[in-house]
Amino acid sequence: MDKYIIEGGKPLYGEVEIQSAKNAVLPLLAASILTDERVVLHRCPRIRDVMNMIGILDELGCKTRFEGDSLVIDSSDAVSHEIPSALAKELRSSIFMLGSVIARFGKARIAYPGGCDIGLRPIDLHLKGLKSMSVEITEDGGYINCSCVKLKGADVLLDCPSVGATENIILAAVKASGYTVIRNAAKEPEILDLQNFLNAMGAKVAGGGTSTVVVCGVKKLGGVEYTPMPDRIEAGTFLIASAMCGGEMLLKRTDANNIVSLIHKLREISCKIAVKDDKIEIKSSGVRKSPKIVETMPYPGFPTDLQAQMTALACISEGSTLIVENLFETRFKHVPELIRMGADITVRGRAAFVRGVKTLKGADVVASDLRGGAALTLAAISAEGQSSVTDLSHIDRGYSDFEYKLTELGAKIRRVHI
Numbered sequence: 331m332d333k334y335i336i337e338g339g340k341p342l343y344g345e346v347e348i349q350s351a352k353n354a355v356l357p358l359l360a361a362s363i364l365t366d367e368r369v370v371l372h373r374c375p376r377i378r379d380v381m382n383m384i385g386i387l388d389e390l391g392c393k394t395r396f397e398g399d400s401l402v403i404d405s406s407d408a409v410s411h412e413i414p415s416a417l418a419k420e421l422r423s424s425i426f427m428l429g430s431v432i433a434r435f436g437k438a439r440i441a442y443p444g445g446c447d448i449g450l451r452p453i454d455l456h457l458k459g460l461k462s463m464s465v466e467i468t469e470d471g472g473y474i475n476c477s478c479v480k481l482k483g484a485d486v487l488l489d490c491p492s493v494g495a496t497e498n499i500i501l502a503a504v505k506a507s508g509y510t511v512i513r514n515a516a517k518e519p520e521i522l523d524l525q526n527f528l529n530a531m532g533a534k535v536a537g538g539g540t541s542t543v544v545v546c547g548v549k550k551l552g553g554v555e556y557t558p559m560p561d562r563i564e565a566g567t568f569l570i571a572s573a574m575c576g577g578e579m580l581l582k583r584t585d586a587n588n589i590v591s592l593i594h595k596l597r598e599i600s601c602k603i604a605v606k607d608d609k610i611e612i613k614s615s616g617v618r619k620s621p622k623i624v625e626t627m628p629y630p631g632f633p634t635d636l637q638a639q640m641t642a643l644a645c646i647s648e649g650s651t652l653i654v655e656n657l658f659e660t661r662f663k664h665v666p667e668l669i670r671m672g673a674d675i676t677v678r679g680r681a682a683f684v685r686g687v688k689t690l691k692g693a694d695v696v697a698s699d700l701r702g703g704a705a706l707t708l709a710a711i712s713a714e715g716q717s718s719v720t721d722l723s724h725i726d727r728g729y730s731d732f733e734y735k736l737t738e739l740g741a742k743i744r745r746v747h748i
């Protein structure tokens with residue numbers, strides 16, 4: 331197990347280049363088995379979730395290799411419809427392999443993913459959508475078995491705008507017979523990125539990024555070379571780091587349109603933010619008014635994946651802040667660790683009430699999920715004194731070269747193996 335040792339209290343100055351989006355690359359990898367032809371993903375981040383998804387593709391019989399930072403995938407010899415349970419449990423988002431594996435093989439078998447550290451993570455909407463496309467689904471001993479003679483287009487209404495369910499149904503629909511309409515679809519930018527990728531393969535998908543997605547099934551999909559969109563959550567994480575520590579930071583390879591809700595919040599608390607092309611520049615004195623209220627919502631509302639980082643910022647803001655987490659049931663596991671650093675936070679159900687303190691104090695804290703781990707790292711970098719953040723396996727799931735990028739910005743952070 332690894333941990334960070336951090337000497338906090340220094341402002342951050344410099345530049346950081348944003349990685350390709352974890353939550354775009356994962357569905358693109360699932361989509362890669364929809365063709366027998368070569369697929370190349372440029373600027374593919376070697377983060378743990380991506381490497382696990384590549385492991386799943388290998389188990390299905392795909393051939394994968396990196397050429398520099400480009401991932402080359404050849405699925406012509408893919409033979410297995412069984413998504414390996416160890417990897418499926420490791421990677422919850424493997425559930426949206428179902429749509430593409432069924433589309434490829436007419437059947438799929440996957441271990442029930444179960445809950446994780448941020449909530450129950452149900453998959454009822456995934457299964458309901460697939461059933462409406464003529465997929466037979468049975469469950470035995472913790473496994474989900476899917477089979478289908480021919481996927482048929484359907485008119486699907488999602489009870490809630492689930493990102494994964496939207497992606498799963500799109501992946502099943504692109505080679506189904508007829509039209510599929512997904513109503514109350516998730517509008518996250520990663521859905522539009524998936525649409526662009528699939529259409530570059532010859533699919534006919536429209537409406538990605540809106541609440542209604544329409545897919546006209548085609549017989550065959552071809553190969554593609556593609557560069558996924560930049561990671562809006564990584565970009566947001568660095569913007570919040572700047573707001574917490576003070577200094578000046580230039581983010582390169584971003585799309586500010588995808589994090590408008592965060593940029594507005596940071597401007598409201600006196601950060602100076604300028605956007606030019608794919609760059610975002612932030613200047614912050616390190617003194618912050620409180621954000622007052624942060625309520626997570628489906629896109630384009632405030633992203634749940636930036637809630638933990640924003641909670642850390644609220645801990646050292648002037649005044650109090652109400653954080654409301656509407657998406658996931660238990661996404662406050664970073665709170666007890668922030669309290670160990672001197673934060674003043676009261677949690678009641680989905681709400682956390684934060685009273686700002688002047689500064690946090692270094693402490694030994696433990697990460698229990700991906701974004702909570704990032705939030706604790708930002709808290710430690712802004713705090714007075716030395717901290718350790720243990721169990722970096724969570725951070726490694728979604729941030730490439732995190733400590734390297736922070737060091738380049740002037741943070742005193744190093745990784746040690748324990």
Ligand code: EPZ
Nearest residue numbers: 353423451452453454455456490491492493494635657658
């Ligand atoms: C995706 O997860 C992201 N993961 C999550 O990012 C992100 O937090 C989430 O979307 C919300 O934006 C990937 O894209 C790989 P959902 P997903 O289905 O698809 C309920 C990170 O840190 N729901 O949109 O699992 C569910 O309980 C990760 O990068 C059902 O009720 O999220 C939740 O309340 C964490 N039934 C809400 O929808 C279902 O069948 C949103 O979940 C599916 C979901």
